[in-house]
Amino acid sequence: MITYKHACPKDIPGIINFLKENWRSNHIITRRLDVFMHFYLEKNKNPNYFLAFNKEDKIVGTLGYITNKMFSGDVAGNGAWLSMWCVVSGLREPVGFNLLKTLEDKLNVDFISTLGAGYKTLPYYNKLGYVTGAAEHWKCNLKNNLTLDSNWLVSNNLSSKKIKNNSLGKNIEYLKNKFIKKSYYEYLAFSVFYNNELVTSIVGRIINCSVKKIKIFRVVDFTGDIDGISALARYLTNNKKYKHIDFVDIIVAFIGQSKNLSPVFNKSNENDYLPLYFEPLIAEYKQKYFVYKANNSKFKKNVIVTGDCDQDRPSK
Numbered sequence: 001m002i003t004y005k006h007a008c009p010k011d012i013p014g015i016i017n018f019l020k021e022n023w024r025s026n027h028i029i030t031r032r033l034d035v036f037m038h039f040y041l042e043k044n045k046n047p048n049y050f051l052a053f054n055k056e057d058k059i060v061g062t063l064g065y066i067t068n069k070m071f072s073g074d075v076a077g078n079g080a081w082l083s084m085w086c087v088v089s090g091l092r093e094p095v096g097f098n099l100l101k102t103l104e105d106k107l108n109v110d111f112i113s114t115l116g117a118g119y120k121t122l123p124y125y126n127k128l129g130y131v132t133g134a135a136e137h138w139k140c141n142l143k144n145n146l147t148l149d150s151n152w153l154v155s156n157n158l159s160s161k162k163i164k165n166n167s168l169g170k171n172i173e174y175l176k177n178k179f180i181k182k183s184y185y186e187y188l189a190f191s192v193f194y195n196n197e198l199v200t201s202i203v204g205r206i207i208n209c210s211v212k213k214i215k216i217f218r219v220v221d222f223t224g225d226i227d228g229i230s231a232l233a234r235y236l237t238n239n240k241k242y243k244h245i246d247f248v249d250i251i252v253a254f255i256g257q258s259k260n261l262s263p264v265f266n267k268s269n270e271n272d273y274l275p276l277y278f279e280p281l282i283a284e285y286k287q288k289y290f291v292y293k294a295n296n297s298k299f300k301k302n303v304i305v306t307g308d309c310d311q312d313r314p315s316k
Contacts, residue, residue: 002060002093004102007049011059012036015049018059023086028315038182039083039310042070050103052087052095061087063099066309067109068169071177077169077299080107081309082114082291085121100128110169110296115253115309117289125291134287135253135304138265139216139274140233142245146264147234151195154235159191161198163224168302170223175203179220179307184314187220190235192228200228203307206245209275211283216274217242219250220307226252230264249274251311253290256301279315 007015020030029036040048048070052061064084068075080103087096104112115135117125122132140146148154158172158180180187185205192200202222206215217236219229229250236242249268250261260267268274270285277286288311294300306312 001055002091002095002098003053004098005051005053006106007047007051009046011049011051012041012047014059015047015051015062018062019084019086022088023084028313029084032314035184035313039066039070039313040064042067049084050099050106052099060091061095061099063096063103065103065107068174072171072173075169075171075174076166077110077296079111079113079169079299080109082112082117083310097124097128104128111292111294111299111302113290113292113302113304113308115251115288115290115304115311117291119289122289122291128293130291130293131255132289132291133253135251135290136260137249137251137268137273137276137288138261139247139249139268140230140261140265141247142233142237142242144237146237148231148238152231152234153193153196154232155191155193156188157191158189158201158203159193159198161191163198163201165199165224167223168299170221172201172223175201175221175223179203179312185312188217190232192224192231192235194225194228194231198224200224200226200231202228202232204248205312207278209278209281211275211281214246215244216247216249217245218306219248220312221305226259226261226303230261233264247274251276251288251306253292253304255292255304256294 016030048065050063054060065080069078125132187203187205190202204219233248273285290304
């Protein structure tokens with residue numbers, strides 16, 4: 001008999017020990033409590049995990065989730081980003097499915113998603129009504145001749161001005177709390193204005209790609225108009241302060257809509273690409289897979305970005 005429950009604070013040691021034994025013994029979540037708390041522990045609340053227990057009250061399955069409202073209570077809409085979905089082998093009932101169904105039934109969120117899903121798990125998500133696919137990896141060569149129209153202005157900070165339209169589930173406070181304040185990496189922030197109106201706020205970081213002997217500014221996340229990403233690339237090209245950067249890239253999935261970043265960016269393919277993974281470096285061509293389900297009709301269209309879920313956290 002398997003029972004399914006939401007985790008409570010006393011379960012944290014059990015979760016960590018379970019993941020050590022069944023996921024990876026040296027995973028960052030099992031070694032650094034600060035990382036666990038940042039992604040899975042909302043202030044004064046229970047840890048963001050659903051757990052499966054056997055009749056001996058031992059954990060036999062976990063499903064973690066990260067919410068948008070963990071990082072700002074003022075975002076427009078809230079999603080649950082799935083992570084650390086792990087089940088012991090040899091169980092008679094479909095514990096993995098049941099954990100996901102329990103989460104769907106118990107959580108009141110506008111959408112459920114993840115980025116970095118295993119390719120082999122996609123059919124299971126499809127059976128439960130999720131949209132799945134490979135995210136697009138767009139890159140811009142800053143050595144190309146790009147110009148920035150005079151209507152656009154870029155500043156190298158996060159402006160306190162009111163943005164025209166925030167992305168779903170995101171705002172400037174969200175970007176600050178999820179990425180900048182924790183400082184797992186040395187992030188750079190930019191504000192993009194069009195006709196003096198703030199349209200896009202961007203957080204990213206510079207990655208040294210030793211195998212190609214280049215530096216990449218990777219857009220980790222943004223809120224607002226995605227056209228601001230192209231404006232940022234044009235700005236970086238023409239600013240001597242950033243002449244050491246060779247490329248700008250972003251991983252993105254457009255849900256329920258057709259968009260692209262051309263002509264400023266080109267979409268990576270197996271013959272022309274930048275590495276996706278750097279901790280550790282994987283030099284060969286890779287893709288990153290997403291899953292998505294809208295629980296609210298207003299969220300049938302959305303954008304998944306590089307740092308969504310736990311995709312920009314340290315692994316060492």
